Amino acid sequence: MTSAAKPLRPGSGLSFAALVLLPLALPLHTAAFSLLSQLASAWLLLLSLGLLLTRSGLLSFGQALFSGLAAYAAAHAMNAIAAHGWPLPFALVPLYAAVFAAAVALAVGPLCVRRSGLSFAMTTLSLGVLVALLAPMLQGFFGGEGGVAADRTAGPAWFGLDLLSQRQVYGVSAAYVLLGAALLRRFDASRLGLLARAVRDNPLRAACSGIAPRRVRLGVLLLSAALAGLSGGLQTLHFEQVSAGALSLQQSGLALLFSLAAGSGTVWGALLAAVMMVGSEVWLAAVSQAWMLDVALAFLAVVLWAPQGVSQAVHELALRLRASGQPDLLWGLAALLLCAALAVGGAGSLIELLYALRQQLHGGGLLRLYGLQLQPDSADVWFGAAQLTVTAGSLAAVVGRRLSRQLRDVEVPR
């Protein structure tokens, strides 16, 4: 999964910027802007993880340490500005949060970056747990159970930016997303970006060429923490509330999972990852109680069949299909997708049935699934779901195997 980022097509950056700014021109509902703000904050967090992994080969299991602490710092900053009446607009608070997160990274980073690989992963995990455990104990900063609340409208309004409407909050978020994308672009062209790749691929050789691997890794970690800090600051601006959940291990773990599953080292990859993450947290969690189980199983499937991440796998597949010169293969792909979707639907309904049977939560003992009323304790339903899963799954396996055999020998022009 540490493969190099694909080269940017010219105009890719422009279309991304247009996509980010487009919703501001549309007459969208408040709820839509709220969702978009969450998407923006998730995008920055996932980009920070993807940047760390793809550019320097570091796997952070404690990214919530940076985003969570930054979220708290933002809340405290907003309260302090409101209390003292300082003439600072709240739209700048995420910047402060980013600086705060970078400062945290500067303090703990030297411990983490001594070695790459497992050591880095385990150290960030331990640091994340330490702070997550410490948070409920230190009421002075973390506010105990209730967390810290802040009012985003209490700051001075500059140029009519009072943050009263969700549209304005999304506007600020979009600005920071564009800043993040610009930073990423600048980083890739910079000396540090090139050094980071060198250190990732061969630290010994880099060190022999007079590059200090630790310093390079620390530099990338600082940038990654700053992006995570922006994400935390935006989250505070959006929710006007931070609680200990922002620091939790689950937050770090979920973000890492989606970052790896989608391959979030590029702006588009991070967008895919953010859509997947916010989609699961908002939509899937509302539909199913078993959403964490579904997400973990899906991640396992990605690790097995597309270990370089979904966005990279799709890119690769498109290249091979184009190079093969056989349009008929598209039909095979469509068949594969259909079978896989049916198999996923079957497996998902098995999980839902099991849940319904174990918990008896659904009124009248009936389970609503895909618009159908099902009796979770009838053998027919179970048999049908199992049959669907097995049949569609084996069909997908057969089609997938033939398709990959066809595509394996295709020469891809590089």
Add this chain to the structure above:
Amino acid sequence: MDTLLLSTLNGLSYSLLLLLLVSGLTLIFSLLGVLNFAHGSFYMLGAYLAWQSGQWLGFWGGLLLAPLGVALLAGGFEIAVLRRLRPQGHLPELLATFALGVVLVEAARLLWGSAAVPYAIPAALQGRLFRLGGLDFATYRGFVMAVALAALGLSWLLLRYSRIGLIVQAALTHARMVAALGHDVAAVQTAVFAAGAALSGLAGAVGAPLLVTEPDMAASMGVLLFAVLLIGGLGSLRGAVVGALVVGELQTLAVAVNGSLADVLLHLGWAAPAAWPARDGLLASLLHLDVARAAALLPYVLLLIVLVLRPQGLTRALGSDEAL
């Protein structure tokens, strides 16, 4: 003095439990090169399986079945997933164990609910083993020590003197040579993965009655195990022993301490911090934090200190290939 001795004994039983978990983790890491992120989940699964099968077969049946069940599941996972991913390097394997850990926790939530289940000490093992200065040493803690020592001793004997143990030892350092001599290294790896999982399943089955049996026990124990590994030194069995002893004793002894950092400063003759209100800012609340409440934190604080002073862990020398 007696209190201290008793706390040390309690700490020792906890340390042995940790050692049961960490030794399997270390062996898997040394042989497969994979840091098993699902180890905490195996521990949780062991506890749940022991409780569930204990409903039908009684405590002893559960104690026997839990490690077997966990070993079967782990062996199946190794064959079905890890073996397929091996050609692609260690990162996908690590991520697969991470995903398995989440899957197991969520499956436990599905089957047994998020709340704790009443997995209790059986009647035959309740009561005290002996009294020490007016304080009881629980029979069950002695039982935990005995089980852990027996399992660890048996594993050590197997590893040291049996034929398969010799093959495992050889495969640790010269896997390709062992394969060239006609031994099935892949099968050995599966066996070691299953055995390590069985040890952690046993730890869950025997240790959970002392703690709480709930899905969250997987995450807290899993991360603690990594701290133990890093403190001792990643990949060395001696390090695992040292780390488990240090962390187990540290956590248990800290629970028995009454007081906070502010009290220490007060003893040293600086009274001002003790007068600061506890809710007033980061520093004051840190100073007023009870050591007993902070016991869960101490392994991680110790880890930070170790990482600063000796990044390779307490027992290991830094390898020439990992200085960078």
